[in-house]
Amino acid sequence: MVFQVIIKSITIGDAEQCLALTKRALQQGFSAESVLEKGLIAGMNRVAEKFRKQRVMVPEVLMASRAMHAGLSLIEPLLENTKKISSGKIVMGTVAGDLHDIGLSLVKMLVMATGIEVINLGVDVTPKKFAAVVRKEKPHILMMSALLTTTMTMMKEVIDELESSGIRKNLIIVVGGAPIDAGFAKRIGADYYFEDAFEVKAFLDENINKIISKKNRWT
């Protein structure tokens, strides 16, 4: 069964094989949607499960994520527009003055495993830059990260910038990073705080469809 071998190629982190197998599945006549659901996402879910049980380590998840995205590159152009929109879009970055992105990369890795489109702005992202990208990309969710206790206050400035540009309302704002907690998130007007990448993924698995349909009603 081709889905089984796609899943295997992802769990062993073999991008070339995943690409070739995805191609083969499409040639065999499976729909892009079914390859995505039953092959790529199923494979990534298996890796995430193993990771939770500490049977694989971080670099293995990273390799699996790369393999999955190799396959995804073939699938994406074939997905219908409705499907594309329904997969969701997230913009993320580390706030200005902060050059740390390990936590951000871990979140990105697991979020991408859900099939959601991720635009990672990297480190040292100014409030203006966040606002400009949000305006252009119209993501469902904005995720901000800070490691330094001295830069976490920048998150409020980003939210203020979004407010004053009038683009805060339909956006879900998620904050994270070592010094952040739920109380802080609430105080600065963010919507969610998650302690680690797993919490983020669990939240998205549960809620992304609701978030997307809600947003579509508004737009």
Place this chain on the structure above:
Amino acid sequence: MEHEKGDLVVEFTKIFSQTEVERVHEASLEILENVGMLVRNQKALEIFAQNGCIVDTETMMVKFPREVVEKARETFVPTYTFTAQDPKFDITMPGDRPVVVTGSSAPNIIDPKTGEERRATSDDIANIAYLINELPGFDVFSISTLADDAPEGQFSLSRFYPALKNCKKPVRSNTPNMEDLKAVLELGYLIAGGEEEYRRRPFINHHYCPVVSPLTFDVESTEAVIYLIEEGLPVYGTIVPNAGMTSPLSLMGTLTLGNAEFLGLATLTQMIRPGAPMIYAVLSTVADMRTGAYAPGAIETGMLQMAHTEMARFYNVPSGGYIGLTNAHTNDAQSGYETGMNTTGALLAGADLFNMGGLLGSLMAFDFGKAVIDNEIALMLKRIKKGYEYSEENLCLDLIAKVGPGGSYMDADHTMKNMRTIAVLPKVATREMRRRWEDQGKPDAHARAMKEADKILSKPNKSRFSEELDAKIREQFKGLVAGDAKWSL
């Protein structure tokens, strides 16, 4: 070697041969020359360009020809002094090693009453400052937490004011931007009675992590470091590679990358002001690759500190860093063995500076009990450093002959003379028989430590500012937090 006669640490623990040490140095030069560093600060780029580095202003990449680094090495100085408000607390490395410092800038505190973790405030900082002032194991107070109650625009003042008000030992911390840094210096001038007086004895020691691994200078903290070096004020940086994440997943690779980053920062420092004192300070760690978790309490942190210290000895600069941190979330066995094992290893390798006190959960929360236990660990480290005091007299041959076989030393004058000084007399560690300990309600180390904290903090602080000085400060900085130590359990 700068040990005294009879030091236990006559010969520091060595990990490498001389050839291997030189190879790590050479390899670091290769990294700086061929890979280079990304320098995101404009002033730093200019300084590097003016002093012989190859600078690409477009990409902000800086390559360091080896002779540029070697020239900087010529002006390295072997000592570093922490100046205090009260001169009796001045301390200089390496002579006064080990210099024990609190861990700093945690956002949270374990509430001493409820035992629950919460955001820390300026009142907490006042209590901590007073406690550190009184605990003899600590030499420098690095401001342990943030102040969640800081009024708008007084983020740093709300930390430094309660710290300086309640602790006469050297105070150390960071500031997030130049505006805050200058406000903190203003506060220093006021306390000293003028800018000139302050500059003669600058009792605020500034610390930053201007290098973000791998091989990157950041913007704001590099700006602060440059300013302070130019002004001749005390500042040093800590290098923080994390193996598997921001540096190679091998101890050798992380040591070498961290060493290159130290040399990069040291070169910048010496370019600005040749002879500026420095500390080879690190927090080199190995990430827990099962989850990507940060692991400053791991034994590898100690091993990396030992090797960095060996490199620091090669460069003849004082060494140390954040060593003795723990990942434990409560004052349990893990918190004790992580702090104890790593600091002992570092001490035996010759480290001078130990940023070790009071924090749980890998720098996330301050705990009063942990600070008291770390004070006791600090006293044990200092006992190891004091060593055997070798002398003919100390062999006690006459005394041994006098007491003879089968006698007792309990009532000897020699015993009377030494009984208060020869051994650490711990306040936390128990030596009671089990029955008595049970009668006391089976207090564990944390409970005994909290009792010590309570004993100290229940008394009014004699070391705080005079009313007159305090009024002057509050006049200058309107709306300042109270900053007074207040304690009740």
